[in-house]
Amino acid sequence: MTAAATPRISIFFAIAWLALAGGCARMPVTGVTSLKPATSSELREAVLNHKDGVDLFRLRGPYDVATHKDHALLLSATERIETDLYLSAPAETAPLVILLHGYDSSKEDHAYQAMHLATWGMHGLAVQLPENGPWVDNGRTLARIVSLIRSRPETVDSRIDVNRIILVGHSFGGAAVAIALAEGAPAAGGILLDPAGTGKDLPKFLRKIDKPVMVIAADERYSPVRDRHTFYEYIRSGIVEVSIRDASHEDAQFPLEPAPQEPGSDFFATEELQITFVSALTSAAFSLGHTGNLDYAWTSFGNAIKEGKFLDVLKK
Numbered sequence: 001m002t003a004a005a006t007p008r009i010s011i012f013f014a015i016a017w018l019a020l021a022g023g024c025a026r027m028p029v030t031g032v033t034s035l036k037p038a039t040s041s042e043l044r045e046a047v048l049n050h051k052d053g054v055d056l057f058r059l060r061g062p063y064d065v066a067t068h069k070d071h072a073l074l075l076s077a078t079e080r081i082e083t084d085l086y087l088s089a090p091a092e093t094a095p096l097v098i099l100l101h102g103y104d105s106s107k108e109d110h111a112y113q114a115m116h117l118a119t120w121g122m123h124g125l126a127v128q129l130p131e132n133g134p135w136v137d138n139g140r141t142l143a144r145i146v147s148l149i150r151s152r153p154e155t156v157d158s159r160i161d162v163n164r165i166i167l168v169g170h171s172f173g174g175a176a177v178a179i180a181l182a183e184g185a186p187a188a189g190g191i192l193l194d195p196a197g198t199g200k201d202l203p204k205f206l207r208k209i210d211k212p213v214m215v216i217a218a219d220e221r222y223s224p225v226r227d228r229h230t231f232y233e234y235i236r237s238g239i240v241e242v243s244i245r246d247a248s249h250e251d252a253q254f255p256l257e258p259a260p261q262e263p264g265s266d267f268f269a270t271e272e273l274q275i276t277f278v279s280a281l282t283s284a285a286f287s288l289g290h291t292g293n294l295d296y297a298w299t300s301f302g303n304a305i306k307e308g309k310f311l312d313v314l315k316k
Helices: 014-020 040-048 053-058 107-119 135-151 172-182 202-206 229-234 271-291 295-300 302-306
Strands: 065-074 080-088 094-100 123-127 160-170 189-193 213-217 239-244 310-315
Touching (some): 053 271, 053 295, 053 302, 094 172, 135 172, 160 271, 213 271, 239 271
Parallel strands (some): 094 123, 160 189
Antiparallel strands (some): 065 080, 080 123, 239 310
């Protein structure tokens, strides 16, 4: 349990499997989409016209993934940021999704999410920042990372489309993403995975955000998080929020090598709900990366909302 929360193959892509199958890594048995686009443009058209909605993204996407662990970004002569990089196979430029962990967590806690996004044609970059904050500083560092990549995309990969960088953060990492956007990070928007408030100064940052933001939250009936309401309340417009029924705070993470749990642990994550989180995340990132707004994601959630899988739906 994090500090922010309250208790509660068939043959896979050769490159991804070789990179991730070692050790105790586990790959959920989701299956792979039947879509076979020749180009990223064909994938965009197929997805935006697909009728399955968010459930489409429970499956892994059509592309191979190359994984680069502990890829260093040099912010300055003395600042080295450790990241894990998941590159999608197509030669065309593509969106980059940057994922930031929460309190007492690490980049490895978002490994499957980053890899899954890359199978859908969006490069993934899981970033390691100080795991105990301070989260305002982490947000400002994240903004500097985006500025570096925008000015020098080759520091990650020359196929990064610098106009389509998307920020994702879990728990206090969600607050750091919001702070990065408020501080002018040149990103297309943000996705906050069950975000947690960081104190009385957060609202002043949230009021400054002028980019689209999606909040994908856990079920507050079972897993309330500190000041989660703050994000929707203070971001002035362009924000969508949904909660995933029965999900816990930890379901918003998805490590490939989960740490063994001690007896009596209150870690509540379940793979089924982790997959639901990753499907919603992928829909939101695809929407931001390919349309610049959240309209596609909002539409894709329609059936899940009607069926009660997604709760407490808000939009402004």
